[in-house]
Amino acid sequence: MEGLHHGELRVLRGPRLARRRLQGREDRQGHPVRGGAAAARGGALSRAGAGGRAVSARLPEFTWDALEKVGALAAGHPDGVINLSIGTPVDPVPEVIQAALAAGADAPGYPLTAGTPRLRRAITDWVARTCRTPDREFGVLPTIGSKELVAWLPTLLGLGPGDVVAVPRICYPTYEDGARLAGAETVRADSLTALGPDNRVRLIWVNSPSNPTGQVLPATHLRKVVDWARERGAVVASDECYLPLGWTAEPVSALAPEVTGGSYAGVLAVHSLSKRSNLAGYRAGFVAGDPALVAELLKVRKHAGMIVPAPVQAAMVAALDDERHAAAQRERYARRREVLREAFAGAGFEIEQSDGGLYLWVTSGEDCWATVEWLARRGILAAPGAFYGPAGERHVRVALTESDEKIAAVPSRLA
Secondary structure (H helix, E strand, O other), X not given: OOOOOHHHXXXXXXXXXXXXXXXXXXXXXXXXXXXXXXXXOOHHHHOOOHHHOOHHHHOOOOHHHHHHHHHXXXXXXXXXXXXXXXXXXXXXXXXXXXXXXXXXXXOXXXXXXXXXXXXXXXXXXXXXXXXOOOOOOOEEEEEOOOHHHHHHHHHHOOOOOOOEEEEOOOOOOHHHHHHHHHOXXXXXXXXXXXXXXXXXXXEEEEEOOOOOOOOOOOHHHHHHHHHHHHHHOOEEEEEOOOOOOEOOOOOOOOOOHHHHOOOOOOEEEEEEOOOOOOOOOOOOEEEEEOHHHHHHHHHHHHHHOOOOOHHHHHHHXXXXXXXXXXXXXXXXXXXXXXXXXXXXXXXXXXXEOOOEOOEEEEEOOOOHHHHXXXXXXXXXXXEEHHHHOHHHOOOEEEEOOOOHHHHHHHHHHHO
C-alpha cells in the first residue's frame, strides 16, 4: 500500500478477534476499574463483553461525572455559576453556516462516508493553507466530530492486546480510552527517551496546542517523533483541534514539510470545527494525512456506518470556506483569555505553559481538587488537572468558553 512502511502494514493486517477473546479479566494497563455504574453491572450485561466483561468495564468513570458535587456547589452561588470546566462553545453558530445547514436539510438519501466531492475539496483547501502543506497529495476524511475518531482510531487501525499506544503525560483522556477500547496498553511519555526501545508501540499521539496545558510543540520535536515512529512502523496521530489558536507561540502542523520531510507516510492530523466555528453541536471534524491510512479508515468506517450527516457536510463546507467568522471568534477568545489571565494571576495563581489553545493551565501549589472546591465556593467551575493524568494533580484547567458577561465577572469573584 502506497504511503505505508512495511511495519505499518502489520498494524492494519490480521484479525485481532481471537486475541481479544483470550483477553484476561484484569485491566491490561494495571489500573483498577473505578466504581460506578459500569463496575456495578451484573448478570447478562456483565458477561456480554470480550473475556466475560462488558465493554464499559474497560473504561474508567466518565470524566465529567466526577464534577457533579463541586458543580452543585458552584451552582449555589447567588449570582450563578461561571462554567470554565468542559469548554463547550457558547457563542452563536455563524449565520453563513446555519444557512448552509438549512439549505442542505432536504437530504432523504444516504450520505457519502468519504464526504461529498465539495466537502473533500473544502477540507483539502483548508488543510493546504492552514497546515502549510507543500502539496495536496494527502488524504482527507470527514468524521463525526473529532472525539469519535480519537476514541476509535486504535481499533480502526487494528491495534489490540500486546500493542502500545503512547500518549503525553498530561493529555486528553480519550487517547487512553481509545487504547482501552481496543484492548491495547497505554504508555505516558513526553520524550522519545522515555519510550525507550519498546517496539510494541504502534500509535503515538501528539497534541499541539495541548489540551489541557496549552503547550505548543516545536517543529523539531514533531520531526523527531515522526522519524522515530517511521523507524518502528508506528503511526503518528497529531491532535490539531486547537491549531488556529496560537497566542504566545505559533503552532505547527504535523503535516508541515519541516515535520514530514515531504512525505505524509505514517502521519495523520485530526481537526475539529467545534471551537473554531462553534460547531460542537453539529459534530463536525475531519482527519488528513497519509493517503493509504486514510483509505484504510474509510474502508472500515463504511462498514461501521460512521457517516457525517449530509446537512452537516454542507455546513462544514461553509465553515471551512469562510475565515471571517473564525477570525472573529479567535478575537473573542483572545479578549477572554486576557481577562482570565490577569484575574488568576492577580489572585495569586501561577499560569504555566498556556501558549496556545482554549485553556489556561493554572496552579496554586495545592491539590487540584482543593483548588476546584475553592473556586466552586466563588461560583466558578474549573476542571481538575487530575482528569488529564497523574502529572496534572496540582493544576486546574480554565476554559475560555463563557460569555463575555460572565468572563467579566471572574476578577471580582477571585478578588
